[in-house]
Amino acid sequence: MPRRSNLTSRFLFDGLQSLNKTLLTKNSKLFYFKGNPCTLLQQFLLPFYSQQYSKIVVYISNEYTYEEKAVELQLQKLEKEGKISLCAFWNSTILSPTDLPFGSVANLPDVYTNFRKGVESSIGQYNVPKPLPPPSTIPLLPPELPCNVFEDIPDPDSFVKVDDSRTAFPLRGGEANALKRLNYYLSSNSVDKYKVTRNGLVGHEYSTKFSPYLAFGFISARRILKDLFEYEKRVTANDSTYWVWFELLWRDYFKLLALKFGNRIFHRGGLNIRGNSNPRWLENDSLLFHKWCMGQTGIPFVDAAMRELLATGFMSNRARQNVASFLVKDLNIDWTKGAEWFESNLIDHDPCSNYGNWLYVAGLGNDPIEGRRFNIMKQAKDYDRDCRFVLTWCPELQGCTSPHAPWMDRSFQGQGRYPAPAISIPPTWNKHLKAAAS
Ligand code: FAD
Secondary structure, eight states: OOSSOHHHHHHHHHHHHHHHHHHHHTTOOOOBOOSOHHHIIIIIIHHHHTTTOSOEEEEEEOOOSHHHHHHHHHHHHHHHTTSEEEEEEOOSSSSOGGGOTTSSGGGOOSSHHHHHHHHHHHTOGGGSOOOOOOOSOOOOOOTTOOGGGOBOOOOGGGTOSOOOTTOSOOOOOSHHHHHHHHHHHHHTTGGGGHHHHTTOOSSSSSSOOOHHHHHTTSSOHHHHHHHHHHHHHHTOOOHHHHHHHHHHHHHHHHHHHHHHHGGGGGSTTOOOTTOOOOOOOOSSOHHHHHHHHHTOSSOHHHHHHHHHHHHHSOOOHHHHHHHHHIIIIISOOOHHHHHHHHHHHOTTOOHHHHHHHHHHHHTSSSOSSTTOOOOHHHHHHHHOTTOHHHHHHOGGGTTOSOTTOGGGOTTTTTSSSSOOOSSOOOGGGHHHHHHHHO
């Protein structure tokens, strides 16, 4: 599977163009190189600079997962060999692993609530590190830089021709757009209702939409919290404003879990916290998996969400939980396949949040409740009562009297406009089906 979609590429290059603009205002410039940064350093920059300058200083963000850490290790080796000076910062999370009140990452609690309570009681929500101001100037790069090594930053608009007007994420990448979204979400007071609206499915207002900006580092969680806490002082502090902190701390938690468990977050068997047995997955799953990916399972609530992901690169948290549970618990398909599909398609893909949440839903991570399985029909009735979500993404269900359970509508059945269910309907859905058909 490709590691990122065209929608994600557009978002990334929006951000690089925007960074370049900011650097130009500071008499600097962004140089774009595609490949391993250590190759760039070793093959092109070090031979060139070592004759003219005493040492190159490399600034990096500390990372949490294998591939990124592999680059970090290569850079550490160059530092040990005396070829560069390395300055690394924990800047993608609210808390650095060194700030933790649990001694070390090895003692990180295996249950989120214990982690959150530990942080809130020992550090306190309002005492977390503040963001640093951006530098007012950045030194000019030496004019003799070997420019032929670098490419032009790709044009973001070359990746996507037409946007889907139904998208819940009608936003573009870059720091300026991230700050605009943050400002909008606070100044429109949407944040005051976040806890009530966050399980929404249609439109951009129901949740913050910060995740894609956070995933690429276009904004930091500390910057979001700074503005959020100022808003709480100036306007209002309620359950909803608290809940944004609560969710951002989940993001930190999944990153710290990745540090604690290393590559186990990617293993089919999971974290093995409670000695989970290796689940048996369906063997010949390719057709079913394909139906799931394409939004053709015949279960509208699942199909709507999967079609949304494919068309827009975004899916709400409520829908992510449902499609993940459906894949693992109803279709019996290996969770890592679903996680890879998400990785390939989500604009906000973050390895820690993605694999951490999939493990959680699959019951192989740190969910304290064992055997949790979403009742898709109940979820559909609870969160899409007016069927707006399924009709938005499965328009061929227009005219069906039970859009959440089209197989219940005899006159609609068999018209071939919408696929038949790919599974036998679980008996636990029955009582909710009656409501769906009424
Ligand atoms: P909001 O509801 O507005 O939340 C505010 C912020 O809190 C988010 O931007 C995010 O940074 C953080 N947050 C909220 N919920 C979670 C959570 N469950 N786990 C971690 N952080 C959270 N989130 C990603 O950022 N990248 C992923 O690759 C990703 N994959 C997921 C896969 C599955 C199977 C599931 C169930 C969830 C996944 N999430 C992922 C978490 C969550 O769904 C998204 O962060 C959220 O939907 C993004 O929309 P938002 O910014 O409007 O969120």
